[in-house]
Amino acid sequence: MNVHESEKIAGILSKLGYGEAAEGEDADVVVFNTCCIRDNAERKAAGHIGMIKTEKKKNPSMIVAVVGCMTQQSGKAMALREKFPFIDIVLGTSNLAMLETYIPQVAASREKFVDIDENERPEVRENESFYRTSGTNAWLNIMYGCNNFCTYCIVPYVRGRERSRTKEAIKDEFMRLVDEGYPEITLLGQNVNSYGKDLYDGEYGFADLLEELAKTDGKRRIRFMTSHPKDFNRKLIDVIAEYPNICNNIHLPVQSGSNKILKLMNRHYTREYYLDTIAAIREKLPDCGITTDLMVGFPYEEESDFLDTMDIVEKVRYSNAFTFVYSMRNGTPAASMPQVDPEVAKDRIMRLIAKQNSITKELSKGYENKVFEVLCEDLSPSKTGFVCGRTDSGRLVTFPGDENLIGKFCDVRITRSQSASLFGETEV
Ligand code: 5AD
Ligand code: SF4
Secondary structure, three states, X not given: OHHHHHHHHHHHHHHOOOOOOOOOOOOOEEEEEEOOOOHHHHHHHHHHHHHOHHHHHHOOOOEEEEEXXXXXXXXXXXXXXXXXXXXXXXXXXXXXXXXXXXXXXXXXXXXXXXXXXXXXXXXXOOOOOOOOOOOOEEEEEOEEOOOOOOOOOOHHHHHOOOEEOOHHHHHHHHHHHHHOOOOEEEEEOOOHHHOOHHHHOOXXXXXXXXXXXXXXXXXXXXXXXXXXXXXXXXXXXXXXHHOOOEOOEEEOOOEOOOHXXXXXXXXXXXXXXXXXXXXXXXXXXXXXXXXXXXXXOOOOOXXXXXXXXXXXXXXHOOOEEEEEEOOOOOOOHHHHOOOOOHHHHHHHHHHHHHHHHHHHXXXXXXXXXXXXXXXXXXXXXXXXXXXXXXXXXXXXXXXXXXXXXXXXXXXXXXXXXXOXXXXXXXXX
16 A cells, blocks of 8 residues: 555656655755554664654755655654654645645645644545556555554544445546556555445445456456455355456465454454355365455453464465554554563564464475466566566466566476575476
């Protein structure tokens, strides 16, 4: 989501006539696209903003803007301006497009702007310009915001309520991306499974949208994220099974394996319900790569709750998991619950990571000596003469090749695996 939003920012800048500054080159405009999902994301953003102070001293005409989730928290925009008086523009999450107006004004008059739209249902903007930087994959927003209010999460407060784009607008953008030749398109939403609820009254949902998009082209890959387990339904599994161009790759964040913790988190499902969904996916999509988000150290988490999380990880055998230590976010319900000792949380996250790593390693072994269709995405960042790309199930593979392969589908035999990394050779 953030990467795609940065593409929107770059799109606005390029419309204004700016180009990308090379690494180390003096920039005329610096935009910080911030995140506040966890405390370390906020600290990182503040650190980067602080570091620009000396640059700005050297080059006072530089325009500095701060946008994204961090600024949308109550009182944060003013606090940022006070702490970093050199900031020229502060914008919230829903009025990013105002950069186009404010940047020329700052350039002309050095006026400063703070503009945070407090509306929880800001209008969905269409006709945005993008400066796509993601290579073979194009991101496509199908909806914005979130209605779920998981008790640990700041997103609903900084991104507002769910707003779906119309199916026509999505189909138009999808077809444009197809025409531009993108071999992979990823549909984005905080909870894609509740797509359309605000527009179509249950008559048209995510599975319908996905099916319509899948029908338009045979070869292209379609991915989507993120799915909330409470809304993930069987109809969607059927659609994924029917259309080979929808990738067998599902990100289904479980957060915790303990029913007590899931309830406290306001997740609206139990471990049993979640495991049933996994069984239904595995039955129809046996090769599906399932990934997840896991959290440890949530308030009231005891050793037995943590062991339930370890157990669900063992049962599901995720191809990859994003693991987080719970981070207290001001204004969320969990912030006023009793907090777990950070040392205990640290110990749990280490054990969880070790467990997931050993599962990933075992699953990687299972890929060896098999052939997979891989979409070549880029040159390998670490090995010259090699390229990398993903299997349909989302696993990254490194194999010999050059830039001519980028954007092409290749049949690759996996010859070797090393923990999470797969290495292969193209089949001739
Ligand atoms: N602390 C730690 N992790 C969090 N996430 C969301 N909010 C928090 C928080 N306060 C994690 C969840 C979510 C992912 C995007 O970030 O696991 O799925
Ligand atoms: Fe946050 Fe929960 Fe919404 Fe995901 S579903 S964005 S975790 S509130």
